[in-house]
Amino acid sequence: MITSLFVIGTVLIVFLYYRANWTSIRSSASVFASSKFWIGIFILITGFIISSIQPFNMERVDAGHVGIKVNLTGDNRGVSKFEYKTGWVIYNTWISKLYEFPTFQQHIDYPEQQVITKGGFSATIKPSFNYSLKPGDVGDMFQNLRLGIKEIEQQWLQTAIVGTVNDVANKWAVDDIFNQREKFESDIVAEANKRVAKWFTISQLRTNIIPPAALQQSIEAKTKAIQEVQVAENQRLVAIAEGDRKIAQARADSAAQVIAAAGEAEAIRRKQVSLNSTYIDYLKIQKWDGKLPQVQTGNGGLILNLDKRND
Template identity: 40%
Template sequence: MNYLSEEGRSPSRSKIIKAVVLVVLLCVFWIVQPFTYENIDAGNVGIKINLYGSDRGVDNITIVTGRVWYNTWTTKIVEFPTFTQSVDYEPFVVTTKDAAEFQVDPKLNYHINSAMVPQIYRQYRKSLSEIEQQFMRNTIYDAYRIVANSFTSDSVMSNREKFEDKIQIILSKNLGKDGFIYDQLTSAISPPASLRQMIDEKNASIQARLKAENQAKQAIAEATVSKAKAEGEAAALLVRARAEAEANRLKQQSLTPLIIQQQMLEKWDGKLPQYGTIPQFFKNIQ
């Protein structure tokens, strides 16, 4: 009976072992299997590269979007963003025509022409970050170097807009031909210490001159106000004097004989004289 029981259990144990082995094999296959997928998000472009076969290599590149299934053993997916990128580069030094050294701290905004993504990969075969720090940085440096060599140190500071316009023209041309669309370049240009000191001294001199001119204008204005005020007061005094003189003249003209007699009567004490005639009386009163 025990022997039969062992025989009856053997087929079940064998099935369990086979199932376990199958599961292990499936797990191993799932781990090592080459098939996977890549999600190409909006604002990005992917390129599918065949690694084997008669059409292998970068000569057979297909632009793909969305979810892409591929065999990692035979195929490679490289993704490039096509939305605006901003790169802040480390400062570098360029030399002007008169051997002055300017430090430049550029920041570039650009985006990729999606139709030229295969060409970009064929030409550089690097990631976008590597392209930014190698080819694009060298292009920016060369643009500044070429333009700076055509300017003197003074003209760089006094013609900043013209200086940067020339750099933008060169960058737009050299980056655009390889599929990188120039958007904006922000550059902080710092002159050498000696030139900066000269500029500061010049600005201080200009500020002092403007201050002196303003003070002189203010003094002239205050003097003009004082003069106008004095002239006004003098004119007012003259007007008052003329008015008083005119009043006195009119007062003198108003003293008629009748008024004089009235004043004489006001001076009389009421006693008749003991001598002379009435006319003589009035004459004496006067």
């Protein structure tokens, strides 16, 4: 931005110079023959040269950031001579440098790394996490690391996080890692915060751990076996329930038949009690149609017609 201001200032000065001396320049036999014309050109060229090599720069330290202006000269350059800055900052790039460090949460993803778990199994991780800097300790961090935040992320912080994951994984068996991943990653966060607590706070860490191919197949086979056992157990329970239902249904049908038979027996008993000889004769009379039977005697005898009456 300072360079742009120098260029604009140079052009403005040249413009004002020509405006003030234009009458004198025009009065010459030729514009190019006027010394004042070439003085203006000299001022313009000189201004452009100064603009291109001038060492000053102006930057704004945004909200949520800590700015550190570091001296690049002296016996303790870049180590002990620094100043905290906020807002717009003008500095000489030849003798100082401005670093910005964000103090709000940042997210970072690291590339795949190999770690060794308990028992010597190798696994692949691709850690991702959030971190935040402690604003009051940024100067101390810079004194020790002498790097910008991006360099710190890819060097010191990456080494600390990957080393923590590796050390914690060495204490966990592979099966336990995948069966208790939340606890495994919680242990990593706790250990990481012990190691970087001086300057950083780590949170929301995910290892995205991938087991080796042989172990992956073993886990899938184990999961499949467990599922098959669960299916068989469910089928057994269904069969038991179906058998109990059929038994209950059979009992209900048998009870119904017993009740029906008992009712029928009782009905027969009552009919037998009520069937005396008088009642039977009465039923015969009720069913007689008024015709007497015709009877033939034996040995080709006479046929008696009881229905005919003598006149």
